[in-house]
Amino acid sequence: MDKKKAGIFRKRLLAKQEELLRQVSKSEQDGRQADGEATQDIADKAANSYTKEFLFHQSDDNRRMLQLITEALERLKNGSYGLCVACHEEVQHKRLEAVPWARHCIECQEKQEQGLL
Numbered sequence: 001m002d003k004k005k006a007g008i009f010r011k012r013l014l015a016k017q018e019e020l021l022r023q024v025s026k027s028e029q030d031g032r033q034a035d036g037e038a039t040q041d042i043a044d045k046a047a048n049s050y051t052k053e054f055l056f057h058q059s060d061d062n063r064r065m066l067q068l069i070t071e072a073l074e075r076l077k078n079g080s081y082g083l084c085v086a087c088h089e090e091v092q093h094k095r096l097e098a099v100p101w102a103r104h105c106i107e108c109q110e111k112q113e114q115g116l117l
């Protein structure tokens, strides 16, 4: 991948990383707020734990994506960005456009989803 393209992906990854970090810290704050609100009755308590559960899963997904982005930035640094981590073929450009933190090419991604990788 040429430097110009790599630079564009790097910028997009960094922007996404920043956005996710903001979301993670916001949902942590919301979780603390849900904790702090005085819960009066059972219905309130149920709603409260539902909110916490929802926020927890949301930030779990965000954390997973943050990890993928960190790895992608690492690959940009060591020059292996854009190559599938499984078959080492180039990841389709369209796929990188859609998912800049993709680790696998489309074929390997499909294999992974079927549990074959």
Ligand SMILES: [Zn+2]
Binding pocket: 084, 085, 086, 087, 088, 089, 104, 105, 106, 107, 108, 109
């Ligand atoms: Zn592959």
